[in-house]
Amino acid sequence: MGRVKIARKSTFIDMTAMSDVTVLLLTFFMLTSTFLQKEPATVITPASVSTEKVQETNVLQVLVSPQGKVWLTMNNDTSEQWSNANMRIALLDNVTSLYNEQHKNKPISFNQQQKQAFSKLGAFGVPLAQMGEFLSLADEPEGLTKMDNWLAGEDPNPNHKTGIPISAENNDVTLNEFQMWVKAARMAGNENLTQAMKDGIGVAIKADQNTSFEIVHMVMDNLQTIKQNKFTLLTALKAGGE
Amino acid sequence: MAEVQQSGGDSGKKGAQKKMQIRVDFTPMVDMNMLLITFFMLCTTMIKSQTLTIALPTNEKVQNEENMSQASADDAVTIILDAKKVTDPKTGNLVVDSVNGNVVNEVYYYFGKPGGDAGMLGAGGVVLSENNNLQKSEFLTDEVNSVGEHSARGIRKIIQERNKDVLKEIKAIKKQLEEGKFGPLETKDQREEAMAKYNEAASKIRKNEDLKKPVIIIKCTPQASYRGLVDVLDEMQINSISKYQIDNMTDVDVVMLDDYRKHHN
Known part of the structure; x- marks a missing residue:
């Protein structure tokens, strides 16, 4: 009786094809991805039936935390002339002059390095009196982490305040710092942003769904006072639609 | 591979x-x-956020009273949004109620003037409960029956009832769109073109001064959540309301709300 011989087969699996596929997928994800921007506060926007898409360029985003803290993000044009780096510096210059007009006895100024550091920021928002100290952190070792912590309100120094100062009592003669920033953005020189802000699509309020109306109303009221009457609210798409 | x-x-040879x-x-x-x-x-965002555009009036004081456009009492619908409050069993204080961390909103509405023509406050600021025309409603999605017909419920039904003239016209052109009266709907480009024409026609209907339309005044108490506000603004869009505004609560509104709670809780 002859035994049936089972041929010993190699268990080596050729992974080349698999590797090809994964590299393709990787390329796809690398090219399509837009990274989530680091934000000082995590907010979940409310759902809405609106299908209008948010603008990615030429928009000033107002991030409102449920505690009533406010930060800004300025996204500029894709063109070189009105790029983020250029416009951010113009924004800082404008806001400095607006601030110094009202605080003649305590003027602020920024050096070139601080301006450069500001142009690279994502979301920003510390009181202007502390802005210089904040921007100087960028040149320190671990400075970026320190800046993120400061913005998130986790700085060990209790004097380091986060959020742009804003108040419910406001008028268009003595502006608060939030109003200065918005005004400064409007006249930063990026014509596309100025136009978008005029049309309302250039200012987007991003607030958490459980933020009380009191806080949202305060932000809206501040915008209204400086004649920024039109703006958009960021929402998520409502599942199921109508 | x-x-x-x-x-x-050279095989065979030595070495x-x-x-x-x-x-x-x-x-x-x-x-x-x-x-x-x-x-x-994990790091990418595929879904872009949606936006809701709103326009508000300026904060500047209107110099000339005549220039102020007043909503006639007939057309005015006031929607008041408030957070639901419950008594905290530990402290006994009223606190904002929340389910799964989300604030629960309550929606109230009244037609015309607060308290009707007679008014809410009598001589000497006496609250006239019998005149309180405030009513309570809810945010509810459409009910869909077995045939697939939608029927509105809650606050949406109330708004639709007031805006039925406009909605009837909108429904008519929507039917025309489906029948292809705004152009063929085969390719994507054609559909977009037809939709643009349809949207133009719809906005003309919404702005038509001959149709009877409500003017909706949205008021929120400070505790009401932002989600509630977006929900109300959504209802405006769903129900093709062209005139609405966000306003501050007046003293009378607060009185009405308190009075309503006193009699219905």
Whole structure:
């Protein structure tokens, strides 16, 4: 009786094809991805039936935390002339002059390095009196982490305040710092942003769904006072639609 | 595929090299790629946020009273949004109620003037409960019956009832759109073109001054959540309301709300 011989087969699996596929997928994800921007506060926007898409360029985003803290993000044009780096510096210059007009006895100024550091920021928002100290952190070792912590309100120094100062009592003669920033953005020189802000699509309020109306109303009221009457609210798409 | 055949020189001779087979194991490469893919998948945002555009009046004081456009009492619908409050069993204080961390909103409405023509406050600021025309409603999605017909409920039904003239016209042109009266709907471009025409026609209807339309005044108490406000603004869009505004609560509104709670809780 002859035994049936089972041929010993190699268990080596050729992974080349698999590797090809994964590299393709990787390329796809690398090219399509837009990274989530680091934000000082995590907010979940409310759902809405609106299908209008948010603008990615030429928009000033107002991030409102449920505690009533406010930060800004300025996204500029894709063109070189009105790029983020250029416009951010113009924004800082404008806001400095607006601030110094009202605080003649305590003027602020920024050096070139601080301006450069500001142009690279994502979301920003510390009181202007502390802005210089904040921007100087960028040149320190671990400075970026320190800046993120400061913005998130986790700085060990209790004097380091986060959020742009804003108040419910406001008028268009003595502006608060939030109003200065918005005004400064409007006249930063990026014509596309100025136009978008005029049309309302250039200012987007991003607030958490459980933020009380009191806080949202305060932000809206501040915008209204400086004649920024039109703006958009960021929402998520409502599942199921109508 | 991952093998490289190396044919050694002259076989058979002394000191001939063996045929060598070089295989490259790609498994670690695949492992690494998978990790990178996972990283990119988790870090990307595929869904862009949606936006809701709103326009508010300026804060400047209107100099001339005549220039103020007053909503006639007939058309005015006031919607008041408030957070639901419950008594905290520990402290006995009223606190904002929340389910799964989300604030629960309550929606109230009244037509025309607060308290009707007679008014809410009598001589000397006496609250006239019998005149309170405030009513309570809810945010509810449409009820769909077995045939697939939608019927509105809650606050949406109330708004639709007031805006039925406009909605009737909108419904008519929507039917025309489906029948292809705004152009063929075969390709994507055609559909977009037809939709643009339809939207133009719809906005004309919404702005038509001959149709009877409500003017909706949205008021929120300080405790009401932002989600509630977006929900109300959504209802405006769903129900094709062209005139609405966000306003501050007046003293009378607060009185009405308190009075309603006193009699219905």
